[in-house]
Amino acid sequence: MKKRLLYINIVSLFVIVIFSILLGYRYYFNIDMTEAGIYSLSPATKNLLKNLKDQITVKIIFSKDIPSPYNTNIRYALDLLKDYRRISSGKIILDIAPMESEDALRDAAHIYGIPAVQLNAIENDQIQIKRVYMGIAFVHAEQIETIPVIDDISNLEYQISSVIKSLLSKGKKRIAFITGDGERPLNRLREALRKTYEIKTVDLKDEDIDADIAIIAGPKKSLSDSKLLKIDQFILKGGKALFLIDRIDANPQYGFGKKIDTGIEKLLAHYGVTIEPELIYDLSAGMINVSQRRGGFIFTTVVPYPFFP
Structure with a gap:
């Protein structure tokens, strides 16, 4: 009886795993378990995407072997753009330039104005300089806007949403x-x-x-x-x-x-x-530089931000 119950549990677990994998292929989603929701799109961005009337093509121009830590930024950017596509119900179209062909990647970068950047990479215990592309172009009708280099992801959502809003704006406020x-x-x-x-x-x-x-x-x-x-x-x-x-x-x-x-x-x-x-x-205020003149000399000291009388 115990063996039969164990067998049923193993089979059930196997079915659940297979079903989860198939569901993941069918539907893309992610779960943000951070307290501040740093991996979730903001309500303002979701509202922008749900009200899109026109399609915008996002040309993703990333080199294949981008060294650490920038490769982490690239993975984050790709996941973020997939969220944009999902919430926009297909109005955001992702077009990834072929990473395998350096010539094709270079041609795409030239067309959309994405510059090559030089990064330090450690290969075979040696520091080498790698020339890579890590930019995004947004195309709407005949308009093109770019984020030339993704080197900081702290405000990437704001950058992407600002570009989308700019492309669709019929007249700037x-x-x-x-x-x-x-x-x-x-x-x-x-x-x-x-x-x-x-x-x-x-x-x-x-x-x-x-x-x-x-x-x-x-x-x-x-x-x-x-x-x-x-x-x-x-x-x-x-x-x-x-x-x-x-x-x-x-x-x-x-x-x-x-x-x-x-x-x-x-x-x-x-x-x-x-x-x-x-x-x-503010009891936890940061430190500031304060310059003071003493005996004909100017000294700069770092002090806590003062409580002004």
């Missing part, structure tokens, strides 16, 4: 960065947004806000009533505004901060938003 009162330039943010949006700089002293979105980032001076009126009128007409307002001007070098009154506080209070002139004390 306009973002105006307000300037003239000591605002932060936010150059890196501008460059990141430029792929998807039309970026412009607006000085409210000379012109109105002719854009879809206005960004007011950390002005250090008080805005005039005429400038505040222009911002208010922009919002009342349906414009969107992002306010990045500092109420304290913190000086790490001298360890103190002073209150900032920009005038925007009154405008935001009219909309029911209050920004108090206070600080948040």
Whole structure:
């Protein structure tokens, strides 16, 4: 009886394994068991893919023998793109360039503007330089957008989704960065947004806000009533505004901060938003470099981010 039960259990387990393998061939899926869901597509990306009207061909141009650790990035990118294809219900078409033929791979890379990169590889206990391709091209109608090199996967989903959105956009939304009162330039943010949006700089002293979105980032001076009126009128007409307002001007070098009154506080209070002139004390804040002059010399020391009085 025990032998028969053991036999039945073994057969059942065998059937389950075979069924799982066949199911895996029929349906591609993966399970993300990380706490933060780092291997799952974001809701915004899923919404973008489910609402695709047109097909986009993704030309995958990867060399066959990409050395570690970059080969791990490539495997992740392929899995990610398969998720894009699955959720888009076939609107995302994956076209993998032939890895076996170096000539065909080089021709495809030339057509789609994917550069070759040189990586260090250890072969036969020696460090060698390998010339490889590890880029992606997105094709929609006559438009081509690329991610030339996949060397960092931390924001790869954002890059891919931004390219898809850019290809399908019939007209770029306009973002105006307000300037003239000591605002932060936010150059890196501008460059990141430029792929998807039309970026412009607006000085409210000379012109109105002719854009879809206005960004007011950390002005250090008080805005005039005429400038505040222009911002208010922009919002009342349906414009969107992002306010990045500092109420304290913190000086790490001298360890103190002073209150900032920009005038925007009154405008935001009219909309029911209050920004108090206070600080948040982070006990686990990072270290910063602080330069101080001592006896005619400038010394730079690394200190915890200070709690400004």
